[in-house]
Amino acid sequence: MSGPARPEPGLSPERLAFFTDAIFAIAMTLLAVELGRPDEKELVSVRALGSFLVDRRNSYLAFALAFVLLWSVWRRHHELMDRIGGLSRAFTAWHAPFLLLVAFLPFPTAVIGTSIGNPLAQTLFAGTMAAMVFCEAVIKDIAGNSGLVTGDPAEIHRHAGASWGVGLWFVLSIGAAWLFPYAFVLWFVAPLAATYGGALISRLRTSPAGHPDLRNGDRPRT
Amino acid sequence: MSGPARPEPGLSPERLAFFTDAIFAIAMTLLAVELGRPDEKELVSVRALGSFLVDRRNSYLAFALAFVLLWSVWRRHHELMDRIGGLSRAFTAWHAPFLLLVAFLPFPTAVIGTSIGNPLAQTLFAGTMAAMVFCEAVIKDIAGNSGLVTGDPAEIHRHAGASWGVGLWFVLSIGAAWLFPYAFVLWFVAPLAATYGGALISRLRTSPAGHPDLRNGDRPRT
Amino acid sequence: MSGPARPEPGLSPERLAFFTDAIFAIAMTLLAVELGRPDEKELVSVRALGSFLVDRRNSYLAFALAFVLLWSVWRRHHELMDRIGGLSRAFTAWHAPFLLLVAFLPFPTAVIGTSIGNPLAQTLFAGTMAAMVFCEAVIKDIAGNSGLVTGDPAEIHRHAGASWGVGLWFVLSIGAAWLFPYAFVLWFVAPLAATYGGALISRLRTSPAGHPDLRNGDRPRT
Amino acid sequence: MSGPARPEPGLSPERLAFFTDAIFAIAMTLLAVELGRPDEKELVSVRALGSFLVDRRNSYLAFALAFVLLWSVWRRHHELMDRIGGLSRAFTAWHAPFLLLVAFLPFPTAVIGTSIGNPLAQTLFAGTMAAMVFCEAVIKDIAGNSGLVTGDPAEIHRHAGASWGVGLWFVLSIGAAWLFPYAFVLWFVAPLAATYGGALISRLRTSPAGHPDLRNGDRPRT
Numbered sequence: 001m002s003g004p005a006r007p008e009p010g011l012s013p014e015r016l017a018f019f020t021d022a023i024f025a026i027a028m029t030l031l032a033v034e035l036g037r038p039d040e041k042e043l044v045s046v047r048a049l050g051s052f053l054v055d056r057r058n059s060y061l062a063f064a065l066a067f068v069l070l071w072s073v074w075r076r077h078h079e080l081m082d083r084i085g086g087l088s089r090a091f092t093a094w095h096a097p098f099l100l101l102v103a104f105l106p107f108p109t110a111v112i113g114t115s116i117g118n119p120l121a122q123t124l125f126a127g128t129m130a131a132m133v134f135c136e137a138v139i140k141d142i143a144g145n146s147g148l149v150t151g152d153p154a155e156i157h158r159h160a161g162a163s164w165g166v167g168l169w170f171v172l173s174i175g176a177a178w179l180f181p182y183a184f185v186l187w188f189v190a191p192l193a194a195t196y197g198g199a200l201i202s203r204l205r206t207s208p209a210g211h212p213d214l215r216n217g218d219r220p221r222t
Numbered sequence: 223m224s225g226p227a228r229p230e231p232g233l234s235p236e237r238l239a240f241f242t243d244a245i246f247a248i249a250m251t252l253l254a255v256e257l258g259r260p261d262e263k264e265l266v267s268v269r270a271l272g273s274f275l276v277d278r279r280n281s282y283l284a285f286a287l288a289f290v291l292l293w294s295v296w297r298r299h300h301e302l303m304d305r306i307g308g309l310s311r312a313f314t315a316w317h318a319p320f321l322l323l324v325a326f327l328p329f330p331t332a333v334i335g336t337s338i339g340n341p342l343a344q345t346l347f348a349g350t351m352a353a354m355v356f357c358e359a360v361i362k363d364i365a366g367n368s369g370l371v372t373g374d375p376a377e378i379h380r381h382a383g384a385s386w387g388v389g390l391w392f393v394l395s396i397g398a399a400w401l402f403p404y405a406f407v408l409w410f411v412a413p414l415a416a417t418y419g420g421a422l423i424s425r426l427r428t429s430p431a432g433h434p435d436l437r438n439g440d441r442p443r444t
Numbered sequence: 445m446s447g448p449a450r451p452e453p454g455l456s457p458e459r460l461a462f463f464t465d466a467i468f469a470i471a472m473t474l475l476a477v478e479l480g481r482p483d484e485k486e487l488v489s490v491r492a493l494g495s496f497l498v499d500r501r502n503s504y505l506a507f508a509l510a511f512v513l514l515w516s517v518w519r520r521h522h523e524l525m526d527r528i529g530g531l532s533r534a535f536t537a538w539h540a541p542f543l544l545l546v547a548f549l550p551f552p553t554a555v556i557g558t559s560i561g562n563p564l565a566q567t568l569f570a571g572t573m574a575a576m577v578f579c580e581a582v583i584k585d586i587a588g589n590s591g592l593v594t595g596d597p598a599e600i601h602r603h604a605g606a607s608w609g610v611g612l613w614f615v616l617s618i619g620a621a622w623l624f625p626y627a628f629v630l631w632f633v634a635p636l637a638a639t640y641g642g643a644l645i646s647r648l649r650t651s652p653a654g655h656p657d658l659r660n661g662d663r664p665r666t
Numbered sequence: 667m668s669g670p671a672r673p674e675p676g677l678s679p680e681r682l683a684f685f686t687d688a689i690f691a692i693a694m695t696l697l698a699v700e701l702g703r704p705d706e707k708e709l710v711s712v713r714a715l716g717s718f719l720v721d722r723r724n725s726y727l728a729f730a731l732a733f734v735l736l737w738s739v740w741r742r743h744h745e746l747m748d749r750i751g752g753l754s755r756a757f758t759a760w761h762a763p764f765l766l767l768v769a770f771l772p773f774p775t776a777v778i779g780t781s782i783g784n785p786l787a788q789t790l791f792a793g794t795m796a797a798m799v800f801c802e803a804v805i806k807d808i809a810g811n812s813g814l815v816t817g818d819p820a821e822i823h824r825h826a827g828a829s830w831g832v833g834l835w836f837v838l839s840i841g842a843a844w845l846f847p848y849a850f851v852l853w854f855v856a857p858l859a860a861t862y863g864g865a866l867i868s869r870l871r872t873s874p875a876g877h878p879d880l881r882n883g884d885r886p887r888t
Binding site: 008009010011012015016018019022023026027030033034092096099100103104106107110111114115118119120121124 | 239240243244246247248250251252253254255257259260262265266267268271272275285286289290293296297298300301302303304305
């Protein structure tokens with residue numbers, strides 16, 4: 001609309017950015033709907049309401065955790081879209097599984113809110129997060145490989161490396177969940193995985209053996 | 223707002239596109255709210271949660287199917303709006319039943335998620351999808367006939383033909399649902415109906431007998 | 445943003461239009477969430493699901509009715525905003541009760557969907573609609589009186605007259621609800637009230653006795 | 667996009683404003699979903715529905731109160747963003763707890779709607795509101811201190827003072843809730859706290875002892 005060439009129909013970045021924002025905002029607000037409402041008996045006195053709230057403390061923690069995780073994924077998507085000059089079919093198509101997992105997240109959040117100690121519940125939550133962040137990483141790599149970015153593609157690949165790092169961290173936490181009941185604390189330090197794991201992955205990928213340009217076949221450029 | 227002539231009040235494409243996006247995003251995110259949450263007894267152990275999740279596998283499949291179907295309808299609407307230079311009253315009015323059916327879809331999705339084998343449940347879902355896609359086809363034909371498109375109207379009519387093809391495919395699946403319990407697998411190959419059925423329908427319509435210009439009377443042009 | 449003078453902070457029309465769109469889209473999509481989902485027993489056979497759907501036919505009708513009513517109010521708001529060049533404090537403030545009633549509408553819709561024959565249920569629905577449409581009429585009159593419109597203020601006042609007509613029609617239907625069980629059919633012909641009642645009200649108001657400029661004191665102009 | 671210098675990736679004000687709008691609109695519309703729907707027995711007669719509605723009068727009041735409070739916070743955010751020329755990392759980051767509390771508000775609203783007389787319920791609601799308004803105040807102070815505003819930073823600090831005033835008012839109401847059952851009436855006069863308390867706080871802060879520039883360390887300027 002404001003660029004020199006009008007984008008191909010269906011490939012205007014503004015509308016995809018808007019749609020992504022809407023899905024994130026709705027999913028994040030629906031997280032609070034999952035929180036169990038007290039019934040009349042649990043509201044009859046300060047003590048009754050107090051013990052209701054204390055009993056459900058894990059669901060408030062799960063709400064806050066999922067909200068902050070989705071917020072940080074949204075922020076990274078915001079940064080990505082601000083570097084993008086146009087869309088490709090593959091870039092757009094990978095938003096379908098990405099947003100499906102965002103919309104799905106309230107379900108595993110409700111599950112861990114009720115039974116954080118259950119390893120299968122932790123697997124469900126960490127698996128959804130890992131798959132979501134892997135989709136994010138693929139989207140970034142496609143942007144870097146297809147010449148969609150306005151700046152330096154190497155920077156996008158570094159960001160993709162950070163996303164791969166966060167995703168692997170969640171996969172790792174799945175393994176830990178079956179060994180230790182408190183493995184979920186690993187989720188709170190996921191940002192460290194972005195910083196340290198991301199730097200490691202980026203170094204591995206820029207070495208000849210793992211050249212990122214060889215991965216996604218959507219209009220690659222050297 | 224940015225074109226040479228300001229559109230008539232109520233006919234600015236941006237706001238209709240935005241409203242459509244919002245309805246789609248909300249309906250797609252609400253699909254996940256339909257998924258039954260496990261109660262405390264079903265969360266007590268890995269085995270209990272595991273059998274809960276396996277029991278409900280159809281509702282996760284229904285969620286993913288409805289999400290992907292709505293995503294593809296939204297993508298086609300995005301492409302349509304990028305070809306549109308203005309709105310007509312009829313074009314806008316047909317969005318009311320179209321969006322009503324989008325908003326309604328979480329209901330049949332919940333129904334098939336619980337009883338996919340029930341032919342009436344399949345009829346409800348496929349009927350809603352067929353009606354939604356027929357509305358989409360009418361909207362495209364109106365755009366082509368009313369001179370709203372900026373490019374070649376014949377291309378919009380080809381797209382409308384693909385939509386009619388997908389809609390007829392869903393109608394066909396209703397008939398099949400009463401004969402075979404697994405007729406719903408037809409829904410997963412609906413994109414093929416767009417490609418092959420759409421080409422067939424477009425050929426039939428461009429023959430003299432089924433000329434598309436004779437259909438919708440909203441400012442037709444030759 | 446695009447006009448010659450930047451609007452006063454908090455009075456940019458785009459963001460108010462957007463916020464209104466979002467509230468309408470969410471309320472309209474949530475209408476479908478109100479529809480009772482069948483439980484497993486009601487899904488066991490075609491007959492069971494069929495009688496479930498037939499029993500609830502009123503709630504599907506109520507969903508469609510409320511969706512179409514909200515759509516038409518949204519369309520009129522879209523037309524209004526396309527005629528507006530700026531906002532005033534009063535114009536914006538009246539959106540608070542207006543949008544509150546839009547957000548509230550799913551509640552009376554659920555109530556009439558379950559007991560359309562109950563006169564109090566009809567009163568609740570028609571009263572919410574009447575109050576919403578009266579707010580719409582006040583907003584239009586403020587726009588006309590405060591010089592916010594880019595075209596002819598008299599046209600906005602005619603539109604306001606139509607809104608007052610629709611609102612009075614809903615008030616009238618409340619009276620009828622206590623006399624006849626099927627008074628709700630009056631709601632389906634509300635558009636006629638806009639056309640005929642609106643013309644009548646506009647004529648009364650432009651006569652010296654009911655001059656519209658004397659009503660809302662927010663920067664009146666002659 | 668329209669300014670002379672393109673903002674740094676992830677720091678375009680439009681998308682943050684949009685995201686904030688979406689969260690507010692969804693939270694405000696979901697408030698009405700909290701309202702308990704009458705079951706069939708409560709709909710059987712005018713008397714039954716009447717006593718149902720009268721019994722729940724507090725939840726309608728809570729809905730209207732929370733809607734109006736969120737509306738006024740949204741309006742102030744709208745005014746703030748219209749004064750902003752760019753974003754900083756701290757300004758954006760403080761939106762995470764701010765919007766988390768907005769999304770959370772439907773939960774305490776449901777709680778006070780059922781048991782307004784319970785002091786712990788009032789504490790939960792007033793505490794959420796206080797924390798939300800404090801976040802708003804911090805966001806405004808950051809905007810003033812970091813040179814993000816296009817006009818006079820002193821005006822933003824006066825607005826921040828009003829927000830601190832409203833927040834303190836809610837904190838005060840928590841204390842009152844444990845002494846008087848009707849302390850919640852203080853919430854209805856919160857706007858007075860913005861006017862009078864805000865003026866007081868602004869005067870205290872501009873005195874040498876409480877200089878606002880010493881507070882937030884995000885790119886301070888004199």
